[in-house]
Amino acid sequence: DVNIAFANELSIIAERQGIDVWELIELANHHPRVNILQPGPGVGGHCIAVDPWFIVSADRENAKLIAAARGVNDSKPEAVLAKVLERSERLKHPTIAALGLAFKANIDDLRESPSKNIAVALTERLGEGTVLVVEPNIDALPREFDGHDNVELTDLEDAVERADIVLLLVDHDPFRTLDREKLQEKVVIDTKGLWR
Numbered sequence: 573d574v575n576i577a578f579a580n581e582l583s584i585i586a587e588r589q590g591i592d593v594w595e596l597i598e599l600a601n602h603h604p605r606v607n608i609l610q611p612g613p614g615v616g617g618h619c620i621a622v623d624p625w626f627i628v629s630a631d632r633e634n635a636k637l638i639a640a641a642r643g644v645n646d647s648k649p650e651a652v653l654a655k656v657l658e659r660s661e662r663l664k665h666p667t668i669a670a671l672g673l674a675f676k677a678n679i680d681d682l683r684e685s686p687s688k689n690i691a692v693a694l695t696e697r698l699g700e701g702t703v704l705v706v707e708p709n710i711d712a713l714p715r716e717f718d719g720h721d722n723v724e725l726t727d728l729e730d731a732v733e734r735a736d737i738v739l740l741l742v743d744h745d746p747f748r749t750l751d752r753e754k755l756q757e758k759v760v761i762d763t764k765g766l767w768r
Contacts, residue, residue, distance in 0.1 A: 573615060573620050573621075573624045573638070573641050573642065573645060574637060574638060574641040575608075575609045576609055576611075576612075576615055576620070576641075576645060577615075577640070577641035577642075577644040577645050578608065578609070578641075579597065579608055579609045579610055579611040579612075580611045580612070580614070580615075580644055580645055580648045581644050582596070582597070582608070582611065583611035584648075584651055592768070593611060593765075594610075594765040594768050595768075597610065597611075610764070610765065611648075611763070611765075612648075612686075612763055612764055613648060613649055613652045613686045613687055613690055613741050613763040613764075614645055614646070614648040614649040614652075614686025614687075614689075614690075615645040615648075615675075615686065616675025616676070616683065616684040616685040616686050616687070616688075617675045617676065617681065617683060617684055617685075618681075618683045618684060621645070621675075621684040621686075622684060624638050624639075624641065624642050625642060628642065648686065649686040649689050649690050649693075652686075652690055652739075652741075652761070652763055653690050653693050653694065653697070655761060656668060656690075656694065656737060656739055656761055657694075657697060657698070659737055659759050659761070660698065660701060660736075660737060663701070663736050663737075664700065665700045665701055665702070666698065666700075666701040666702075666736050666737060667701060667702045667704060667734050667735050667736050667737070668694060668698070668701060668702070668703050668704065668735060668736070668737045668738075668739055669704045669706060669731035669732055669734070669735035669737070669738045669739065670687075670690070670691040670694060670703055670704065670705050670706070670739050670741060671706045671728070671731070671738065671739060671740045671741055671742065671744075671747055672687050672706070672707060672740070672741040672742025672743075672744055672747070673685060673687050673688040673691060673705060673707040673710065673714070673741070673742070674687065674688075674707065674709060674742050674744070675687065675688075675742075676742065677742055677743045677744050677745070678709070678744055678745055679709060680707075680709035680710055682710075682714055686741075687741035687742050688714065688716065690739075690741060691703060691705055691717075691723075691741070692716045692717060692720075695717060695720040695722055695723045696720070698722065701722065702722050702723070702724070703722060703723045703724070704723075704724055704726050704730070704731040704734060704735060705717075705723060705724065705725050705726070705731075706725075706726060706727065706728050706731045707725065707742075708727075708728070708744055708746050709744070710725075712725065713725045728746055728747065728750065732750065732754050732755070732758070733754070735758060736758065736759060737758065737759040737760075737761065738755060738758045738759070738760050738761070739761045739763070740760070740761070740762045740763060740764055740766055740767065741763055741764075742764070743764040743766045747766060748766060750767075752767060755767065
């Protein structure tokens, strides 16, 4: 969690400084004793996103770094959401393709998923827009989307074709092979560095 928090914090700093975080990490990792992990939209799952809080609650006084890392990782989805909403403000009725809901690639597990939370928040905060969810590992939207009529579960090709903004949240294998030509006229927000 601490290592991922460092990568996530670095991604926010790099973006504000106009630096490609993926290139920065690649260069830093050439050093034999450096292994910076990859940033993403946050940290999910039933272990990493939860278990550090047990350490913090057991010894808050000495678990300062662990608590700070949890804070960084818990706040990353809001940073991603803010970026998407800022880009969508320029459009009257934005259509956003949210690619991936699982907490990591090539699984169907949505527990504590920052990607799912980002997509749900988009449906709540987008206003006049539409969210096209692409999650190849599920057959129906989870209950968190109930009551929102501006969201649809669809396939990758349909979502990318219809979208103004393509938001990559999870690096599932089908997303890796997407024809990049289809992204030419789109606003692309790639939280995984898959399409650099």
